[in-house]
Amino acid sequence: KSICVIGLGYIGLPTASLLGTKGFDVLGVDVSEKVVNTINEGKIHIVEPDLDILVKSSVNAGNLKASLTPRESDVFVLAVPTPFRDNHEPDLHYIEEATKAICPYVKPGNLVILESTSPVGTTDTTVARILREHGHDTEKDVFVAHCPERVLPGRILVELVENDRIVGGINPQSTNCAAEFYRSFVRGEVLETNAVTAELTKLTENAFRDVNIAFANEMSLICDKLGVNIWDLIRLANRHPRVNILQPGPGVGGHCIAVDPWFIIASDRENSGLLQAARNVNDFKPTWVIEKVREKAAKFKHPTIACLGLAFKADVDDLRESPAVKIVNELRKQELGDIVVCEPNVKKHPEYDLVSLDEALSSADIVLLLVDHREFKALKASDLNEKILIDTRGAIR
Numbered sequence: 001k002s003i004c005v006i007g008l009g010y011i012g013l014p015t016a017s018l019l020g021t022k023g024f025d026v027l028g029v030d031v032s033e034k035v036v037n038t039i040n041e042g043k044i045h046i047v048e049p050d051l052d053i054l055v056k057s058s059v060n061a062g063n064l065k066a067s068l069t070p071r072e073s074d075v076f077v078l079a080v081p082t083p084f085r086d087n088h089e090p091d092l093h094y095i096e097e098a099t100k101a102i103c104p105y106v107k108p109g110n111l112v113i114l115e116s117t118s119p120v121g122t123t124d125t126t127v128a129r130i131l132r133e134h135g136h137d138t139e140k141d142v143f144v145a146h147c148p149e150r151v152l153p154g155r156i157l158v159e160l161v162e163n164d165r166i167v168g169g170i171n172p173q174s175t176n177c178a179a180e181f182y183r184s185f186v187r188g189e190v191l192e193t194n195a196v197t198a199e200l201t202k203l204t205e206n207a208f209r210d211v212n213i214a215f216a217n218e219m220s221l222i223c224d225k226l227g228v229n230i231w232d233l234i235r236l237a238n239r240h241p242r243v244n245i246l247q248p249g250p251g252v253g254g255h256c257i258a259v260d261p262w263f264i265i266a267s268d269r270e271n272s273g274l275l276q277a278a279r280n281v282n283d284f285k286p287t288w289v290i291e292k293v294r295e296k297a298a299k300f301k302h303p304t305i306a307c308l309g310l311a312f313k314a315d316v317d318d319l320r321e322s323p324a325v326k327i328v329n330e331l332r333k334q335e336l337g338d339i340v341v342c343e344p345n346v347k348k349h350p351e352y353d354l355v356s357l358d359e360a361l362s363s364a365d366i367v368l369l370l371v372d373h374r375e376f377k378a379l380k381a382s383d384l385n386e387k388i389l390i391d392t393r394g395a396i397r
């Protein structure tokens, strides 16, 4: 079978290279010439364990090539970004451009799959619509389905094969065709539904997580006021056999959990009060942390504030949409003290000169832990004596 994967990012490239090693004939398509050339040299442009090995072996075996333009294929997989505009309206132009790009190559009997996280209805009203506008019969002989990914960055290659997958077609024949395709390389269960249900399932998974994190964050504010240790509270409450409270943090980062609920809210603003409230709680947390720092800084004439971590979550090098970056930027702007920053997973940063953990701690009056990287969890309370610690992750016991 020949496959054409449009979009070679965090999802497209692992999917394309995995299919390449499974013996499919894969063409990966991207708009960036740099990405295309990097992959054709058997190298990669994103950080993900073992992905470089998979790309090298599928390129060397001749099963994976990269190009700026699509070609005729049995299966087309769209894995392009679905960003959000500031007014919280989804931006579907990448999906529209990708669909238009494949139209000249789609033939009767082909399968088109949208993997990008999308607002409810996108598979039919955007992808299938554009195919129909270009003369393809999506009721009779071109199959269109949505199959969202749920892989965890850092574990993508394992989860791409092991996770259960939800497959939803715009009609039953599309669902069947897509399910058969995924069953040829997924070891998890392939669960069949329709396209809108598959789209909303993905959004629901992440919205569920956002609401639960908001619950933890709200409890952390209440505990601070009541003088209760939030980390003990959650540890004790979770001993209940059916309670599983997630962890508070300095806010919610990344381009998934903080974004996907807005897709649901955009489709039903009237009924999504809880989802909006959760977004507001999580997006307020950085402000609350800065207030905490201001309170402690007031005790000093000109304190040195050591900020530990910039990434959006533990043990990754991804700073996109990171609450830690928001907080550090604001602390610098408010000139609450001398800011030193330690981020072990990033070599250089355009705005901050990063220092080692020892350097950060030695000069600090206030230590602000923003990310629970494994290096910081190794710290003991005795490493921080006489310093004021604000631990937004409960990383240091």
Ligand code: SAJ
Pocket (backbone or CB within 6 Å): 149, 150, 151, 152, 153, 205, 206, 209, 213, 246, 247, 248, 249, 250, 251, 252, 253, 254, 255, 256, 257, 312, 313, 314
């Ligand atoms: N966070 C907390 N407290 C927690 C868990 C997370 O504050 O208890 C914060 C993290 O620090 C981070 C943000 O939330 O800033 C998101 O963290 P995450 O662990 O959810 O990581 P993501 O966004 O990389 O992955 C999520 C996963 N979705 C779910 O767990 C339901 C992943 O499976 C999805 O594939 C991914 O979103 C995605 O691409 O949608």
